Amino acid sequence: MSQDVDATGDSSSRTSKNDWLNLAIKTLIDDGIDEVKIQVMAKKLDVSRSSFYWFFKSLQDLHDQLLQNWLQNNTAPIIEHAMRPAPTINRAILNVFECWVDERLFDPKLDIAVRLWARREPAVRAVVHEADRRRIDAIKSMYLRYGYDDENAFIRARVLYYMQIGHYTLDPDETLDARVSHVPAYLLAFSGQEPGPQDIDIFDDFIARLNSSRSGPED
Incomplete structure (x- = not known):
C-alpha cells in the first residue's frame, strides 16, 4: 500500500499503531476513557485525525x-x-x-x-x-x-x-x-x-x- 499523505503533508509513516495504542493506554490511566479521543490524541502525536484510520x-x-x-x-x-x-x-x-x-x-x-x-x-x-x-x-x-x-x-x-x-x-x-x-x-x-x-x-x-x-x- 502506498503512503497516504494529506494536504498538510501528514502521513501514516509519522506514527505507528503502537504510538496510538500506548498513548490511549496512558490517557486511560491518567484521565479516564472519556479523554481517549481521536482528535485529542492526534494533536498530542502531532498528526492529522485521518492518520488514526490507518490503524483502527x-x-x-x-x-x-x-x-x-x-x-x-x-x-x-x-x-x-x-x-x-x-x-x-x-x-x-x-x-x-x-x-x-x-x-x-x-x-x-x-x-x-x-x-x-x-x-x-x-x-x-x-x-x-x-x-x-x-x-x-x-x-x-x-x-x-x-x-x-x-x-x-x-x-x-x-x-x-x-x-x-x-x-x-x-x-x-x-x-x-x-x-x-x-x-x-x-x-x-x-x-x-x-x-x-x-x-x-x-x-x-x-x-x-x-x-x-x-x-x-x-x-
Whole structure:
C-alpha cells in the first residue's frame, strides 16, 4: 500500500499503531476513557485525525484493542504463573506473588483504570468479570494441585486474589521492602503452612534481580 499523505503533508509513516495504542493506554490511566479521543490524541502525536484510520477502524475498535491489551498484559501472566510447577504450595504462591511486585507482569494502574471504565460500560464490565473468573480459576487450580479440596481451594484463591486487588485499590503508603518483609506471614495465611527458609531465599533473590533491572547498569 502506498503512503497516504494529506494536504498538510501528514502521513501514516509519522506514527505507528503502537504510538496510538500506548498513548490511549496512558490517557486511560491518567484521565479516564472519556479523554481517549481521536482528535485529542492526534494533536498530542502531532498528526492529522485521518492518520488514526490507518490503524483502527473506529474509536470502538481502539477500545476493543485496549481491552485486549489489558487481557494480554494483566491476565495472561497471572494464569501462566499460577500454572507453573513448584515443589510446594508456598513456592507456587510465590510464583503468583511475582506478578504482584513486577509491573511488567501486572500493571496495577492499568487494572484500576479498566475497572473504573467497567463501572460505566456493561460490555466492558462483562470482560472484566470474565478476566477475574479466569484469574481466580487459575489460582484455585493451583491450590487443587497441592491437595486442597474444591471449596477450600476456591475460597483461598478468592482471598489471595481479592486481597491483592483491594491492596491496589486502597493504595497504601507502603514500600516494596515493607511488603516483602511480610511475605512469610502472607504465605502462612494463604496456605496454612509455614514457609521454609529456602522459599523466602528464592523470593528474595527474585526481588534482588527485579531491583537490579529497575536500577539498570551502573555507570
